[in-house]
Amino acid sequence: MIPTSIYSKKSRLKLLIIAVALFIGAATVIYTNVLVAKLSEREQQLIDLYAKGLRYMINAEIDSDNLVFIQEEIIDANRSVPVIQTDENENVIAYKNLDIPEKISEKRKKRLLQREIAKMKAQHKPIEVSYQQEFKNYIFYKDSELLTQLRYYPYVQLTVIACLSVIAYYAFSYSRKAEQNRVWVGLAKETAHQLGTPLSSLMAWYEYLKGSPKFENEPIIDELGKDVKRLEIITERFSNIGSVPVLKDEPLLQVVDNAIGYLRNRVSSKVAINIETEFPPETTAKVNIPLFEWVIENICKNAVDAMEGKGSITLRLVKSNTKGAIALDIQDTGKGIPKTKQEEVFVPGYTTKKRGWGLGLALAKRIIENYHQGRLYVKSSEVGKGTTFRVVLNR
């Protein structure tokens, strides 16, 4: 028995990773927001000083000594915050730190500047600079390039990281699946191969003994024959899992009936197995018989285990909602599967049995979904009442 706790550990680890990722994401956003706020405050101070400088220059005497200082140290020192100085009617007097090409017509330049003013208005209220009640200037300004970039930077960064993580996740899970495939296929091929040699020798012995007068009318020979036949079927299953299986149109009702035959002889008489169909008996579906029988056996064996010796199993061929498909419902009156486990039962290694391997349903799902392009799932289940598995096959 493989402990099931590795699966709950794995999902806990997933949760932990998601929690850490969310935390880092949130911390990045919060931290950058703090930086943005600080930088924005600094730009505000810069622009206030700029406006003060302008106000001083407009109101100062022409020959004031301070003019050069203010021009150089305050007005020219602003190399980052885009500003536009206008008159009362928003006619542009001067601008700075704006990306406006020199060699364009006045008309286009004006249009570009008006657009900038609109953008600036949306961001900040313009600062008023007045000259002794006679006229007014306005200073429009917006966030510097740096501030704008910083504002969006964490989101861009997080989006890129998220995209990369998704790609990495898919790449990893793809390679993990490919690896699992190689293990299933390789192991199955090896098993079929190893069984092959003693089996053909057994078969020869059986033929020999059957023909020998010494064992005439011995029931033992018939039993031996049945076991050899069974071994042959098992080898065929493994060899089919290990190669690309051939799907053929087969009469499904008959295939199901044959598959049940082996089980019928082996389960207690208190377990009733019934087959029902909504279709004419000759209705076909695309199946590989050795593999499909294996699926039915696995599901029915589980059903028998779930009933603890008494109850009924009903296999029903019904219409599927999917176009061009046919469904086989396998219903039992066993102990049921709790809602939270209905997907987990297909995970390799999941078992609740003392002597279980937890591979039956994993294998069945592989056979149906990978080899038959169909679907296998728990259609419904109620604890204490029973379970219905559904197999969907293509017609």
Ligand SMILES: Nc1ncnc2c1ncn2[C@@H]1O[C@H](COP(=O)(O)OP(=O)(O)O)[C@@H](O)[C@H]1O
């Ligand atoms: N019909 C069913 N009713 C109740 N539980 C089921 C049924 N089929 C499967 N299960 C549950 O799914 C588990 C996995 O089944 P399976 O993959 O066949 O492995 P195993 O039979 O070795 O335990 C079982 O241990 C059981 O708990």
Ligand SMILES: [Mg+2]
């Ligand atoms: Mg099983």
